[in-house]
Amino acid sequence: MKKDFYIYNTASRTKEPFAPLHDTVGMYCCGPTVYNFAHIGNLRTYIFEDVLRRTLLSLGYTLKHIVNITDVGHLVSDADTGEDKMEKGAKREGKSVWDIAACYTQKFMENIRDLNIQNPDLFPRATDHIPQMIAMVQELERKGVTYRTGDGIYFDTAKFTAYPDFARLDPASIRAGERVDMGDKRSPTDFALWKFSPPGVKRQMEWESPWGAGFPGWHIECSAMALAYLPQPIEIHCGGTDHIRVHHTNEIAQAEGATGKPFVRYWLHGEFLVIDKGKMAKSGGNFVTLDSLKSRRIPPLAYRLFCFSAHYRSPLAFSWEGLAGAAQSLVNLRRDLVAGAKAPSEPADPGNAENLLKDFYAAVCDDLNMPQAMAALWDIVRNEKISPAERRAAAARADDILGLDLLQVPEEEPAESFAGEKDAAIRLTSGRPLTDAQKREIVEKVRQRQRARAVKDWGAADRFRTELTQLGATVKDRPDGTAEVAIQ
RNA sequence: GGCGGCAUAGCCAAGCGGUAAGGCAGAGGUCUGCAAAACCUUUAUGCUCCAGUUCAAAUCUGGAUGCCGCCUCCA
Numbered sequence: 010m011k012k013d014f015y016i017y018n019t020a021s022r023t024k025e026p027f028a029p030l031h032d033t034v035g036m037y038c039c040g041p042t043v044y045n046f047a048h049i050g051n052l053r054t055y056i057f058e059d060v061l062r063r064t065l066l067s068l069g070y071t072l073k074h075i076v077n078i079t080d081v082g083h084l085v086s087d088a089d090t091g092e093d094k095m096e097k098g099a100k101r102e103g104k105s106v107w108d109i110a111a112c113y114t115q116k117f118m119e120n121i122r123d124l125n126i127q128n129p130d131l132f133p134r135a136t137d138h139i140p141q142m143i144a145m146v147q148e149l150e151r152k153g154v155t156y157r158t159g160d161g162i163y164f165d166t167a168k169f170t171a172y173p174d175f176a177r178l179d180p181a182s183i184r185a186g187e188r189v190d191m192g193d194k195r196s197p198t199d200f201a202l203w204k205f206s207p208p209g210v211k212r213q214m215e216w217e218s219p220w221g222a223g224f225p226g227w228h229i230e231c232s233a234m235a236l237a238y239l240p241q242p243i244e245i246h247c248g249g250t251d252h253i254r255v256h257h258t259n260e261i262a263q264a265e266g267a268t269g270k271p272f273v274r275y276w277l278h279g280e281f282l283v284i285d286k287g288k289m290a291k292s293g294g295n296f297v298t299l300d301s302l303k304s305r306r307i308p309p310l311a312y313r314l315f316c317f318s319a320h321y322r323s324p325l326a327f328s329w330e331g332l333a334g335a336a337q338s339l340v341n342l343r344r345d346l347v348a349g350a351k352a353p354s355e356p357a358d359p360g361n362a363e364n365l366l367k368d369f370y371a372a373v374c375d376d377l378n379m380p381q382a383m384a385a386l387w388d389i390v391r392n393e394k395i396s397p398a399e400r401r402a403a404a405a406r407a408d409d410i411l412g413l414d415l416l417q418v419p420e421e422e423p424a425e426s427f428a429g430e431k432d433a434a435i436r437l438t439s440g441r442p443l444t445d446a447q448k449r450e451i452v453e454k455v456r457q458r459q460r461a462r463a464v465k466d467w468g469a470a471d472r473f474r475t476e477l478t479q480l481g482a483t484v485k486d487r488p489d490g491t492a493e494v495a496i497q
Numbered sequence: 498g499g500c501g502g503c504a505u506a507g508c509c510a511a512g513c514g515g516u517a518a519g520g521c522a523g524a525g526g527u528c529u530g531c532a533a534a535a536c537c538u539u540u541a542u543g544c545u546c547c548a549g550u551u552c553a554a555a556u557c558u559g560g561a562u563g564c565c566g567c568c569u570c571c572a
Contacts, residue, residue, distance in 0.1 A: 022501095042570075054572035094570060176568085179499055197568090227570075249572030254500080256571090279572065280502085286565065288572090318509050318520070324502085324565070331509045334521030341520085348535095372511095380511045384519035467530050474532070485533045493533085 014068055014374045016061075017322060019253060019276040020175060024376055027275065033071045035239035036062065037273075039231060039248035039256070040132070042079040043113035044098040047120055048296035049312060049327070050282035050289035054249045056313055057279040057321040057377070059126040061247065063410045064373055074129035075238050077231060078117075080110035081135040081224060082214055096213060106213040110136075120299045123309035125412035131238060135230040139216045142225045142233040146202045148267040158193035161204040162220055166196055169262045175276075176254045200259050201226035228259040232272075236264060246273040250280050284327045297327070305329075310413055311336035317379040317411070339413065345390050346404050347418055348397075362402040365389050369407055386411075434459065439496040451482050455492055458484070 014027040038058045041047050058076075065072055082093035095106040102109065114134075121128070135142075146162060149155050154168040166172045173179070178198075191197060205223040206215045215222045235243055241264075248257060257276065264272035281288040289296050299309055315335035319325040368388070372381035389395060389403050401416060408415045435455050437448070458473035477484055477494075485493040 039572080041572085044570095047572085051572045057572090177500060178568085250501090251567060251571060254567050255569085281566070281572070283565075288566070290571070292571080314520090315509080318511095320511080322502095323510085326509065328508070330507095331521075334509070337522090338520050344535095378511075380509095380519070384511070387519060462530085465530075471531060483533085486529095486531090487533090 012068060012370060012374050014064070015376050016275060016277060017376050018274075019257075019278050020273075025275070029070070029244045030242070030274070031240055031244065033073050034065060034245065035243045036065070036072055036074045036129075036245040036247070037231070037235040037239060037243055038074070038076045038129070038246075039252060040076040040078050041113075041117050042094065043110045043117060044082075044094045045113060045291055046298045046300070047113075047117055048289055048291060048298050049302070050284075050296065051249075052120060052124060052299060052312070053282045053316050053325065054247075054279040055121065055126055056124060056316045058247050059124075059412065060321075060373075060377055060379065060410060061245075061277065062127060062129075063412060064377065067409050068374075072130070073239060075131050075133060075235065076129045077234050078110075078114055078132050078134045079230065080114065081230065082106065082212075093212070093214075099213065120309075123299060123303075124313050125310060125414065127412075133234045133238065135225070135234070136214070138230065138234050138237060139225065141237050142229045143203070143216075143218050145229060145233045145236075145263065145267050146225075147219065149202065149263065152266060154266045155202060156195065157220075160192065160207075161201045161223070161226070163194060163199045164202055164259070164262060164266070166198040166200075166262060169266050171265070172198065172258065172262055175261055176258045178254075178258075200228060200255075202229055202263070228256055229263060231256070232260045232263040232267075235260075235272075236268070241268060242271045243273045245275045245277065247277045247279070250278045253278055279321050280324050282327050283324045286326075288324075289327065302332070307332055307336050308339070311339050314339050314342075314383075314413055317383050320380060321377055342387075342390060342413070343415060343417060346401055346415060358399070359402060359406075361399055362406050365395065365399065365403040366407060369403075373410060382407075382410075434491045435494060436491060437494045437496070441496065443496065447480075451477065451480055451494065451496065454480070455482075455484060455494055459490075459492060462486075 015024045016027050017023070018025045038055075041051060055076075062072065062074055080095070082095035093106075095109060098109045098113075099106045104112070146155070149164065150162070154165050155162050156165050157163070203218060203220055203223055203226055205221055206212050212224065215224050235246070246257070246260075253276075261272050283289065284295050284297075287295070299312070302309065302312055312332065312335070315332050316325065318331075318335065366385070366389070368385035369382050372378040372385055375381075386404065386407050389400055392400070395403075404415045435452060437452070443451075454473050454477050458470050458477070461467075461469035461473065474484060481496050483495045485495075487493060
């Protein structure tokens with residue numbers, strides 16, 4: 010059943026009802042540049058796009074979803090002086106650019122999997138589509154909207170009168186040379202379609218073209234690959250908010266300049282994850298990766314849930330405290346659902362789940378308002394008037410969109426067995442590496458405390474607890490007499 | 498300089514004209530030798546400030562202050 014689905018279209022700057030023209034909805038999302046780890050800020054956008062994808066599927070649409078992998082180098086600056094990011098990464102790690110791309114593509118795929126982000130239908134790589142890019146540049150040449158400088162073929166934005174519309178630019182106020190190095194460009198908004206390899210320099214990544222050896226410009230890959238796989242106009246195109254002004258504006262110029270037809274119908278942009286009031290950035294040195302979360306024992310899905318605490322078009326303030334809160338929240342959510350499962354209950358009625366989720370779907374369909382959707386879910390999960398089976402059935406349906414593995418039975422922390430000690434009465438988990446001596450000290454104190462408890466010597470037991478606390482070990486007694494020891 | 502956005506409890510935040518969602522944290526209680534867990538109860542007379550419109554404003558208008566993003570590869 011298709012509900013009314015409203016999404017905010019950057020092109021119109023308004024919320025619009027989603028009404029696709031094609032039976033299969035084409036969706037193109039700008040993917041990662043694989044020269045370094047993705048940080049969790051990058052990942053926020055892919056989570057937003059995944060929720061969009063899951064919502065469309067859940068509403069009954071058929072999708073063709075494309076996420077590109079940018080594995081070709083982009084220069085660091087607009088002038089010819091900058092280093093290529095891929096080549097820079099290669100130099101940093103002493104590998105070839107191809108190895109770098111393969112390595113970080115792999116890392117990206119792991120992140121995606123950890124976050125329950127569903128795979129799109131296709132992950133096209135830029136380096137596999139050089140011919141399509143060259144063809145598009147040639148078409149733009151035929152249309153007479155390009156010119157040649159000493160270092161490349163450029164798009165002449167003056168020839169594309171709609172250029173300022175998308176980002177609502179005021180052409181008169183873009184002042185030449187203010188922040189961009191003009192090089193030989195005629196206008197600050199002009200951009201490279203094809204760059205020539207510098208004379209005498211053999212780049213690791215370069216291709217033959219009608220204009221000689223070189224490499225594609227920074228925006229052509231998305232226009233070329235999107236149109237290679239999706240019918241025009243493409244229904245949905247997503248990316249980060251930073252792409253509006255330059256990347257997507259240029260994509261539109263290229264695609265519409267080459268084809269003379271509208272490029273995309275709905276543009277959606279995700280806001281940034283902010284940290285210490287500024288955006289998380291690879292260059293800022295303030296970035297956090299999914300691996301660093303995992304090493305702190307925070308499950309990736311806790312981060313996914315954390316992302317649902319703010320609307321995708323609002324900045325979300327990152328903090329470890331907030332993330333720990335999300336982790337706790339996920340544990341609570343699953344626990345409450347499991348608790349329901351233990352109670353005797355009648356089989357759930359799927360039709361009723363749909364009914365229970367009315368508010369949930371209403372929030373999701375209102376431009377993916379996930380904070381409100383989560384509130385609606387909590388109302389179900391903690392509503393004792395609803396039978397546990399019905400709650401679980403509703404949660405399972407909601408999870409098609411949330412992707413939080415809500416019905417997963419909470420697992421015990423795997424107990425770390427420690428060198429030389431096999432004591433079934435003690436389960437030790439540690440958040441940091443410990444020497445054998447340290448382990449032995451802690452284990453010995455736990456044992457002494459257990460002995461004291463056995464003879465009801467509460468005073469001694471409490472003293473050992475205090476000592477263990479000083480060593481960073483928190484002890485939890487379990488009903489079966491075993492002790493759970495967590496070391497921070 | 499241009500364009501865009503934000504300011505709501507300890508933290509993350511929703512709400513966008515009808516009398517403050519939700520999560521986390523905190524507090525009190527029940528229970529347990531203590532602790533943990535669990536369960537129950539509770540937590541903003543107020544939404545940066547100042548004017549204004551309105552029967553009614555966190556929500557609209559004008560102004561002030563503070564903060565952020567894009568304009569350069571960037572989610």
